[in-house]
Amino acid sequence: MSSSPPDLSGRHVVLGVTGSIAAYKAASLVRLLKKASAEVQVLMTPDAERFVSSLTLGTLSEGDVLTEVFPDDEDGSWTKHVTLGQWADLFVVAPATAQTIAKLAHGFCDSMLTATALSARCPVLVCPAMDRDMYRHEATQANLERLREIGYDVMPAAHGELASGLVGKGRMPEPEAIRDRVASMVDETPSAGERSSSGGENSLAGTEVLVTAGPTQEPLDPVRVLTNPSTGTMGYVLAEAAARRGGSVTLVTGPTSLSPPSDAEVVQVQTAEEMNEAVQARREEAELVFMAAAVADYAPANPSSTKRKKDDHDLVLHLRRTPDILKALGENKRPDQVLVGFALETDDELENARRKLEEKNLDWIALNNPTEEGSGFGPSTNRVTLLRRGGSAEELPRMPKTEVAEALLDRVTAARQAEGS
Ligand code: C5P
DSSP: OOSSOOOOTTOEEEEEEOSSGGGHHHHHHHHHHHHTTOEEEEEEOGGGGGTSOHHHHHHHHTSOOBOOSSOSSSSOOTTHHHHHHHHOSEEEEEEEOHHHHHHHHTTOOOSHHHHHHHHOOSOEEEEEOOOHHHHHSHHHHHHHHHHHHTTOEEOOOEEEEOTTSOEEEEEOOOHHHHHHHHHHHHHTSOOHHHHHHHHOTTTTTTOEEEEEESBOOEEEETTEEEOOOOOSHHHHHHHHHHHHTTOEEEEEEOSOSSOOOTTEEEEEOOSHHHHHHHHHHHTTTOSEEEEOOBOOSEEESSOOSSOOOOOSSOOOOOEEEOOOHHHHHHHTOOTTOEEEEEEEOSSSHHHHHHHHHHHTTOSEEEEEOTTSTTOSSSOSEEOOEEEETTSOEEEOOSEEHHHHHHHHHHHHHHHHHHTTO
8 A cells, every 4th residue: 555645746637526426435536636736626517416515525626616518607618628628637537427427438518527528638537436237237338348449547346335235346446546546647648738838739830741641552453452451540630630739731641431631731642652652742841750651561563454354273463562651751851850650560569660760760650569459450549659769668558549649749849849940
């Protein structure tokens, strides 16, 4: 057991309290967070007020407790959920009822708590509390799984006596355990202040950003291609995040089913050769380059102009190497240009990524392992290790790709500012 409380000074915690009998324990949690010197903003659902008073939580947190998105008695500021979402270093929902968990899993925003959760750009911790059979129910478990998929951290409910008299799993984890989880999550993320100093709205104003995304398709004949399962998500969210920060963004994308970001110039390509041409044509003006595309390394050497007929023999393909787009950029890199590559590795990950960083003359490489659950192709989350040239490796926790994009931009922008370019 840790004797001294963690230090959360300067950290902003939004605590969402929902309508469960365990809401009375939220008072102890607020107290523990305040003792650790965190700044705490409490949000309550209307039902939570049946279990614990906003006066109690407001007094302990030393601030107003918010419940409604549209307050009728205040200054008419209905955008508070957005500012709070940006202010928060961590969003904790404790206790989280089955109802609120369902709403969070499906993107409902009918209260200050749920609307702020949708706006939050920080990690979210959910601490379920409900009766045994509600917790066990397939619907609740599916909703909790959905929350994990979108990158939320879910603490399992504790086993013990429940308010109904039943015994089983469903108790809210103890406030001390929640406080400790908060401290370790907060440790792993930059504060909102750090995020906005390097990643503010206009931190990329006037910067030319080039992003590649998606798979390439290499035709075998007019109706068949060699390709891979890349969805393009990582590159698209990076392009969107860079544009939000004021960058002038060009997205060169292979075929995907994603909607193109509205604030970027989008260049659609099919093959590695076409992607190479599009990138080389924009090489001169690009200041930040993110190569998130899963470019095919080989393409059929002699694609047929008509559909290949099948016969009774095996088909042997002759494949030729495609251009290594990023390597060519690295060979011609200007000193003020920042090159960021992605490495999808299944073995000797760190070693291979570090080698690519050197060989391709990159400034950063984001490593992920497609065989690890919640990473790589497909899932909306990713677990990335960031390697900087000449620097150490930073392992980011598993989080939504949108947050990986923000973290990547934060690091790259901060390093660029520090180098004065
Ligand atoms: O395929 P590889 O692991 O070498 O990919 C590492 C980085 O190089 C990625 O950022 C990828 O977009 C880029 N790449 C490229 N052209 C290729 C192959 C990979 O730009 N032909």
